[in-house]
Amino acid sequence: MDLGWGNPKASKWITNVGLVTSDGLHGPNVMAAEWTYYVSYSPGLISVHITGNSKDLSAKATLENIRATKEFGVSIASDDQNVISSIAGGSAGKNVSKVALLKEYGAEFYKAKHIRPLLVKGAATNAECRVKEMLDVGDHVMIIGEVLDIETDLSKSPLAYSGNKYWKLGQHIEKPPQEILDRISALKAKYSKTK
Numbered sequence: 001m002d003l004g005w006g007n008p009k010a011s012k013w014i015t016n017v018g019l020v021t022s023d024g025l026h027g028p029n030v031m032a033a034e035w036t037y038y039v040s041y042s043p044g045l046i047s048v049h050i051t052g053n054s055k056d057l058s059a060k061a062t063l064e065n066i067r068a069t070k071e072f073g074v075s076i077a078s079d080d081q082n083v084i085s086s087i088a089g090g091s092a093g094k095n096v097s098k099v100a101l102l103k104e105y106g107a108e109f110y111k112a113k114h115i116r117p118l119l120v121k122g123a124a125t126n127a128e129c130r131v132k133e134m135l136d137v138g139d140h141v142m143i144i145g146e147v148l149d150i151e152t153d154l155s156k157s158p159l160a161y162s163g164n165k166y167w168k169l170g171q172h173i174e175k176p177p178q179e180i181l182d183r184i185s186a187l188k189a190k191y192s193k194t195k
């Protein structure tokens with residue numbers, strides 16, 4: 001079936017926003033990608049998902065840059081970077097020099113250690129990635145990157161995205177009271193498959 005963009009039945013996911021940086025045919029670029037996941041601990045792998053397919057001759061600037069250079073940066077936007085996300089996600093890198101625009105707007109970038117793409121200052125996490133695999137998955141290309149370096153600012157909270165809106169993480173949910181934990185333990189024992 002079709003689960004097109006904006007379908008209310010697909011509006012209950014919560015994602016983060018990856019600011020995906022690249023530097024290639026289209027110069028330095030940044031796009032917003034809510035489909036940015038952490039997919040392996042060891043080795044550390046991150047996947048980003050970009051509309052198009054790996055053979056697409058007129059793909060997004062980010063996809064073309066990454067396809068040509070095999071490297072990208074992922075800056076997990078912090079909850080004060082929603083405007084940066086909207087700018088990165090609101091125009092095509094083939095039409096607008098978004099990095100220059102963002103710098104003039106006041107956003108700051110810094111040089112990465114192992115890759116050419118810049119990273120976004122003030123992000124919650126910044127990772128440098130080398131492409132391990134690119135897979136066509138439906139109408140997106142899944143780009144799996146091996147993490148070469150990662151920095152996290154523990155004082156920042158990641159920007160949340162759900163139902164096409166930005167959110168701040170709210171209240172931490174406390175563990176249930178001991179009596180409920182005890183009841184769950186008893187139920188685990190009752191339904192154990194290894195008795």
Ligand SMILES: Cc1cc2nc3c(=O)[nH]c(=O)nc-3n(C[C@H](O)[C@H](O)[C@H](O)COP(=O)(O)O)c2cc1C
Pocket residue numbers: 017029030031032033034035036049050051060061062063085086088089090091092093094161
């Ligand atoms: C919050 C947000 C999240 C987005 N997530 C994705 C995504 O996961 N994958 C994707 O292909 N496009 C996504 N987009 C759209 C791209 O950011 C947009 O098409 C952008 O212009 C692509 O940049 P480029 O043309 O410079 O490569 C998102 C946009 C916004 C605002």
